[in-house]
Amino acid sequence: MADRSGFNRFFQPTLGDMLRIGVGAKVACNRCQCERVINLEMLIAKVGPSYSLFNRRCRCKLLPGCQGWNYFLHDRSGVWLPFRDAAAADRWLAG
Template identity: 40%
Template structure:
């Protein structure tokens, strides 16, 4: 991302905002390279509308036994990473 990265819209920080804007969110793995579309409505039912995918990752759930990390992007004209430099630094190491 870096210093010249665009500001993240506030609506991209919550499930309610993403759903309201009608954007698609994708998930991809850092190791197996699989990807899929996130069912935002189902995730909202399991969590809350204020739940955020921003700077969030989880162990791969796309390929059984994969030890990679799933990261999220929202698609609004192009795919935008849902993490910033601070989040990426936290995941290093």
């Protein structure tokens, strides 16, 4: 089986990078299946351009009361990929 874990290894842009090169970001929940496109400009205004969504997750903010995890996706030429590496994926799926 092809090891695709290296695919994202060199793609861990900051929010400022994503805005500059035009990479879209989405947040999704592993439980309620909610999904929302992230407004990068608004997020940068809040956390600054050097923040990165890579390997980040947080408790669900998309649906009140949901106990799921929110994770981030990024747009690679029209394909939405989870914004994390293989190690984080293993850790999160185990937890």
